[in-house]
Amino acid sequence: QKEVEQNSGPLSVPEGAIASLNCTYSDRGSQSFFWYRQYSGKSPELIMFIYSNGDKEDGRFTAQLNKASQYVSLLIRDSQPSDSATYLCVPRNASPNTGNQFYFGTGTSLTVIP
Amino acid sequence: DVKVTQSSRYLVKRTGEKVFLECVQDMDHENMFWYRQDPGLGLRLIYFSYDVKMKEKGDIPEGYSVSREKKERFSLILESASTNQTSMYLCASSTQGFGFSPLHFGNGTRLTVT
Numbered sequence: 001q002k003e004v005e006q007n008s009g010p011l012s013v014p015e016g017a018i019a020s021l022n023c024t025y026s027d028r029g030s031q032s033f034f035w036y037r038q039y040s041g042k043s044p045e046l047i048m049f050i051y052s053n054g055d056k057e058d059g060r061f062t063a064q065l066n067k068a069s070q071y072v073s074l075l076i077r078d079s080q081p082s083d084s085a086t087y088l089c090v091p092r093n094a095s096p097n098t099g100n101q102f103y104f105g106t107g108t109s110l111t112v113i114p
Numbered sequence: 115d116v117k118v119t120q121s122s123r124y125l126v127k128r129t130g131e132k133v134f135l136e137c138v139q140d141m142d143h144e145n146m147f148w149y150r151q152d153p154g155l156g157l158r159l160i161y162f163s164y165d166v167k168m169k170e171k172g173d174i175p176e177g178y179s180v181s182r183e184k185k186e187r188f189s190l191i192l193e194s195a196s197t198n199q200t201s202m203y204l205c206a207s208s209t210q211g212f213g214f215s216p217l218h219f220g221n222g223t224r225l226t227v228t
Contacts, residue, residue: 106156
């Protein structure tokens with residue numbers, strides 16, 4: 001079983017629509033969850049993080065976490081062409097016996113169509 | 115803002131050469147990481163370090179070594195470069211942060227081995 005599962009996409013949405021990106025993870029000891037955006041040929045940049053169950057909003061972005069279901073999602077409202085990128089869901093388990101584990105999947109490729 | 119600087123953006127080396135990739139961070143982070151990223155495979159951890167002179171193998175350490183003589187600097191060494199080490203290499207750092215600190219990435223080094 002992969003530690004992080006994301007739909008690889010590509011996910012295509014029209015400009016102005018809501019993009020919904022989903023992620024499941026296998027390590028129940030994960031304490032924090034980070035969303036990174038990565039443009040082609042560039043390094044990942046942090047856009048959101050969430051630690052507690054529920055929703056967290058930051059501008060056009062909303063992260064949702066359900067630890068019981070081991071599920072994280074990212075909603076992008078009013079999608080723009082500049083949002084076209086690969087989105088990485090990254091759980092972290094920093095318990096002393098895990099050695100600073102950040103888990104990476106292959107990410108979801110999002111294309112926003114003008 | 116945290117700054118993680120990788121010494122080269124693009125590098126071309128010949129098979130059998132010894133290659134050094136340098137990474138410096140300016141935020142006094144305890145943890146430093148080296149990843150490689152290949153299409154369809156996501157980010158894979160090569161080595162990480164949680165303190166000066168300390169290192170831990172990641173998922174794919176074969177053919178690589180690392181050095182951390184100072185807290186701010188983490189070097190990745192390809193002992194004898196091979197064509198299958200052609201990849202994007204990403205350095206990252208984080209604090210211990212009790213699991214709540216994200217990874218901060220450098221701009222990446224695209225290495226081509228011919």
